[in-house]
Amino acid sequence: MSRARLTLARRLVDGLAATGHYLWGGWGSLASLCLFFALWEFTAQRLGSLILPTPGEAFATLTGLFASGEAWPEIAVTARRALLGYVLALSLGSLLGLLAGLSVTASVMARPIVTLLVGTPPIAWLILALLWFGAGDGTPVFTVFIACFPIIFVGAMQGTRTLDGQLQAVAQMFGLPGWMKLTDVYLPHVVSYLFPGWITALGTAWKVVVMAELLATSDGVGAALAVTRSHLDTAASMAWIVALVGSLLAIEYLLLEPIKRKVESWRNFA
């Protein structure tokens, strides 16, 4: 009993230490970002703040937007649209992709269609969506969905296509129960293909939704960007861009990357 408790405590401590190491590693990313800000500052000072505001001006404007309460509602609207489209693409794309990967025929059939979907620029989908759904939530949600779907689909399909036949045979031979086969043999492999697709798709969703909003809606971050552009308010434009990129970085490094490390940890031992 106490031994079990000890191992649990030990694992907890190790987990905390690993998390601490990971979070502390953020300093390295911060260093690169500061080097980038230095470059930005240098360019901005050369070009003048009408063309490119300095990082300081952009951050100050952004702080102002948050302090006045202007920013939150717009971000909430945009996040809702992006997430809705993303979740749709994630569930449908993963499911169909996994199924398609099980059959060689289905994979061969799906490939040209996926190439077609990937090759069509999101702006073309946006035009179609505007015709079909008009100005409203439908347009950005659909555009996000159609932009993310093929990315996730391909990842999922590759996941099942490349399953290791030998491992399956070994699992069979040892008579592993079905549940164990799923969690210990299939899932780790499939997830390691699915996850990169999910992450790429999330970045795409966040970018595409803003583009769709810029042209199709009157609220959300994209619409706010359109307003700042028409007012020639470069500082506010830059502030919104910083908010967008900042939130994307935060989601990627604080949420997705740690999960990715967790699910891919088996690769270190493989």
Added chain:
Amino acid sequence: MNRLFDRIFQTGAPVWLCPFRPFFLLTAAHGVLAMAAWIAFLSGLLPLPDVAGGAVVWHAHEMLFGFAMASIVGFLLTAVPEFTGLPSIPRRRLQVLVALWLGGRLAFTFSGALTAWPAALCDLALLLTLIASVAGPIWHQPDRRHVAFIYNLLALLAVHAGFYVALLGGHDPMPWLRLSIGVLMALIIVALSRISMRLVNDVLEAQGGESAPYLARPPRRNLAIFAIAAYSAGEFLLPGHAVAGWLALAAAAAIANLLNDWHVGRALCQRWVLIPYLGYVCMALGYALIGLGRLSGMEMTSAGEHLLVVGALGLAVLIVMAVAGRMHSGWGLDHRGWLPLGALLFVLAALARVGAGTPYAAAAATAGLQAAAMLWIVGWSLYLAYSLKPLSGPRPDDRGGCDEAAPVVEAATP
């Protein structure tokens, strides 16, 4: 008196056994004397010295190219033969180096009357001789693992030459001194990575348990050095510019990132790990202070720079001299209480100096400066008092020159 004279000036005297001996003594002695003189000038106890470039330039130059340079010469002339397995430099050349260093200090102090030429000749000759003595062995190592030291020394030579060109040409030499702080910080990172690999792992090993070994990871180190170089170059080319502020923040973050190597669990509480760690903390905070001050419009560059040179440089020099000075004189690591106390004094000195340099404490600035100087002086006096015997006396064992002490943790205490 006669015995002391014999001890120092005879070629066979123990002080010449190994290059670190005279130079570590000079480092600590100069740390005490040059700081005492500076605080006496500031407090009006002594008239301002008649030196080329003015009293502030004298102070900065003596701490960077007098105090720090002596420790670098002593460290490299001892470490490079150990890295390469080649014999140490001949005693005669060591004596010439000491004479050049002393000549440089005297010549700079009297540069009002002598002009800066004699000081420039002595100081640059010292650096050139050092480079000539260590570059060959490092370069001819098959894998050139320590070549970073050569680049660092060449950078130091270029910066020091630039300083004298500016001084002799009647230009402001301070930007060159600022630049040299960056070179010294990079040198600290390079040197500590070599020393810590050994020291931290020894501590981990002594503790036992199944902790992962400590590794000074090159990518982290290189990022930190790159960011420091970027800041130093930025500040040199665009002084007072916000670009340098961001670059300083980048340097601070990159050094903080370097500390991830050092998070090795309980071993961090051991003095051999904690003192260099605190040095890095001071380095990161120093650059952070410079960057934040610049970007917020409250200039704190001088305060930040003093965190670098008093905190980071002071602690790095202390740990290097405390370890190398005892290991290579045969006495073994020093486990007495003066070492953590000395480190604490330097941290406090750095904080007091920062306090004196921030706009909030303008009223108490003089008191802060004096407190910082006193703490620094007491710290180096402690080092001198406890290291005089290992540095100037005969070895307790019958090994030769620079040989390392047997790996016994506690040897006889002097």
